[in-house]
Each structure stands twice: as structure tokens, then as C-alpha cells.
């Protein structure tokens with residue numbers, strides 16, 4: 304992994320006092336206020352919250368897409384800029400954004416091309432990732448011939464092929480029907496466990512958050528803040544049947560209650 308050179312004692316992502324103000328017409332809008340979090344290496348952490356609570360903004364700050372107005376982010380002993388330029392990041396977004404003229408394999412090879420990895424190694428590593436996401440045999444397919452679920456697997460393979468230390472997933476399964484989403488959750492859990500990467504997921508889907516996470520960070524709005532940090536101690540690997548267990552449902556209900564409390568506070572204003 305790219306982070307191997309970081310000091311052994313600094314194996315967390317630490318977010319301290321982070322705030323974000325955006326310039327808007329007539330002043331500033333505070334999207335995030337005083338966020339403090341610690342994400343352990345190799346863990347699966349989810350930011351859960353209603354639309355507009357700043358989940359994506361926080362992810363973008365950690366991933367060095369934007370700079371926070373206040374506070375600091377430390378990724379395994381590095382700044383977000385150092386971590387990004389050291390190639391520690393992998394991204395999976397809502398839309399898989401595959402190049403339509405390149406095969407599944409060609410799309411997964413793309414970040415390795417950008418890194419100047421020689422062709423034979425590129426091919427071997429991309430094939431290994433396609434296998435990991437369950438797409439061996441589909442490497443020559445063009446994106447137009449892939450289902451929505453398959454396209455998302457290609458996007459996950461493309462993110463993992465650079466062996467990222469941290470994998471950012473921003474609503475990666477939006478637009479899939481509920482059954483397909485659950486199947487992809489099972490797959491993502493398996494892929495994440497096999498890759499050993501630290502995962503940070505953004506979702507507003509409570510069941511998805513419970514199913515995948517070691518820790519769920521519940522966020523509220525106005526301005527975006529952390530309501531609760533909840534440990535999901537359900538045994539792994541989790542499967543679709545686990546989602547029917549009393550413990551799973553209890554987590555789901557408690558998280559839903561926390562979220563509806565935040566909705567109520569907005570309605571009451």
C-alpha cells in the first residue's frame with residue numbers, strides 16, 4: 304500500500320475542528336461546523352444523514368477536492384494534499400463515468416496508464432481487480448453492454464486497481480433498485496475485506512449504512528454537524544439474511560430515529 308512509509312503510530316484519519324463556509328449571494332453559508340472524527344485504518348466508516356447535511360462536502364475536504372475554512376485533516380500522518388499526490392486515494396462516485404469507447408478492462412487500466420505502469424503489469428493488475436469484483440469473462444465488454452450493477456463493479460475495480468489506502472464511496476449505488484443495491488452491498492463488503500483498504504462511504508440509506516459499516520457517523524443539518532458516532536458490532540461477513548436479524552433491525556430503527564429527530568428540528572424552525 305502507498306501509505307507504508309507513514310509513521311507506524313499515525314494509522315488513523317483524524318478530522319479536527321473542521322468547518323466549511325461557502326460564499327453565497329449576500330454573505331456566507333456554513334455547510335459544516337466543528338467536525339471532529341477519527342477513522343481507524345482498515346475500517347469501514349459511513350457518513351449518514353439527510354440531503355444537505357454536508358456529507359459530500361466533508362468527503363471532498365478529506366479527499367483534497369476542496370479546502371476547509373477551519374480545522375485540520377490528517378491522513379495517516381499526511382495532509383490531504385500529500386495523501387492525494389502520493390496516490391493514496393481511490394474514488395467511486397454515484398455515476399460510474401466509464402469511457403464508453405473502452406472495454407471494462409480498458410477502463411480499469413486507465414489509472415495505471417496515468418501512473419505510467421507498463422502494459423503487461425497494467426493488464427495483469429486490472430484483470431485481478433475485475434476478478435475480485437466478479438467480472439472475469441466480461442473484460443472485453445463495452446460499458447453500453449454492461450448492466451448498471453456491472454458498471455458499478457467496473458468503477459469499484461478501477462478505484463481499487465491503484466491499491467488505495469483509502470477508498471471514498473459517494474452514494475455509489477444510487478439509482479439501483481433495492482434488491483440490486485443489497486446485492487452490491489454484499490459484494491462491496493467482500494471486496495473491501497479482501498482489499499484491506501480504509502473505506503469512507505457517503506449514503507442516506509440507513510440499511511446500507513448498517514450493513515456495511517464498522518462505524519456510522521450520523522450527521523444533521525443547519526449547519527452540518529455530527530449527531531452521533533455509532534459502532535455497528537454485528538459479526539462479519541454479513542449477508543442479506545443478517546439484515547433480518549433483531550440486532551440489525553434495532554440499529555436501523557435507532558439510526559432512523561436519530562435522523563427523524565433532525566428532520567423534525569428542521570420542520571419546527
Ligand SMILES: Nc1ncnc2c1ncn2[C@@H]1O[C@H](COP(=O)(O)OP(=O)(O)OP(=O)(O)O)[C@@H](O)[C@H]1O
Nearest residue numbers: 325327332334353354355356357358359360361507
Ligand atoms: N460550492 C458550494 N457553494 C455553496 N453552497 C454549497 C456548495 N457546495 C455545497 N453547498 C451547500 O452545502 C450544503 C451541504 O451540501 P452537501 O452536498 O455536502 O450535502 P449532502 O449531505 O452530501 O447532500 P446530498 O445527500 O443531497 O448529496 C448544502 O446546503 C449545499 O447546497
